[in-house]
Amino acid sequence: MRNVTTKRDTVAARRAAGDPHERTRRRQLIVEAAVGAIEEYGPDAGLAAVADRAGLPRPHVYRHFTGKDDLDRAVAGHVVRLLSAWIRPPVPAPGTPYEVVHGMIGRVLSWAAAHPNLYRFRARQGAAQVVPELTGAAGAGLRAAGYRADLPAYLVAVVVGMVDAGVIWWFDHQEEVGLSQLNDWLAAQVWRVLVEAVE
Structure with missing residues (x-):
């Protein structure tokens, strides 16, 4: 049988x-x-x-x-789409460009805190898949607030690397730094990278 x-x-x-x-x-x-x-x-x-x-x-x-790498790429792409949908603003976000960036990073951090294993998995896959999606999500957030948002991909890649490193570190040191404090620090650093690209 x-x-x-x-x-x-x-x-x-x-x-x-x-x-x-x-x-x-x-x-x-x-x-x-x-x-x-x-x-x-x-x-x-x-x-x-x-x-x-x-x-x-x-x-x-x-x-x-075709193998594990193919499955991992498909899973990472799916995770990136979930994260991107979470970041995209449901309504126009008022505020200065810095405040919009701070809010978007806050959304990334809240998603990472809710899905630490998925975030770690996505971060291991590198920035290649996430950069196009997050460039679109960041641009949508800035445009919703009324600002120019032609962010070069290389700048987004730098930001992704910085935020990933900060989040992965925070997962292991949550008792030392609160999520709000991490948000403030990352937003300040990211803004220094993006300031000339946003009007």
């Missing part, structure tokens, strides 16, 4: 692999399962935890990805 079930699973998986919509749906299911596993077990969550959450046998996970 066990062999029959395995054979049916394999046939169903092959049929699903031929349907592009089903492939896309399965990939997304696996990415969301990986996000949940990382949230629960940390950035080093294993394939078994991902497969269990996705309801798939372990070997089936990599049928939808």
Whole structure:
């Protein structure tokens, strides 16, 4: 009986692999399962935890990805989109450009505090995926407040590196520095980097 079930699973998986919509749906299911596993077990969550959450046998996970690096990139991209959506202002943000930057960094910090394992995972992947998304999110926030927001990608990359380093440090030193204090310090440093790019 066990062999029959395995054979049916394999046939169903092959049929699903031929349907592009089903492939896309399965990939997304696996990415969301990986996000949940990382949230629960940390950035080093294993394939078994991902497969269990996705309801798939372990070997089936990599049928939808070329390997671990491909899955990690897809998960990091998903996390970046979640963070970017959180940063984008729901309503126009009043205030000086510095106050807008301070508010956006505060949003990043609040998301990181709520999702430390996902933030650590995303930070490990580097800035390449996050820079385009956060350039758009930062620009939207500044434009909503009425300011020019043509931020060069290299400036955003510098800011991402600075904020990532500060957040990762803070995760291990929360008893020394409060989130509000970290927000003030990071906003001041980021503003020094961005001041000439914002009018």
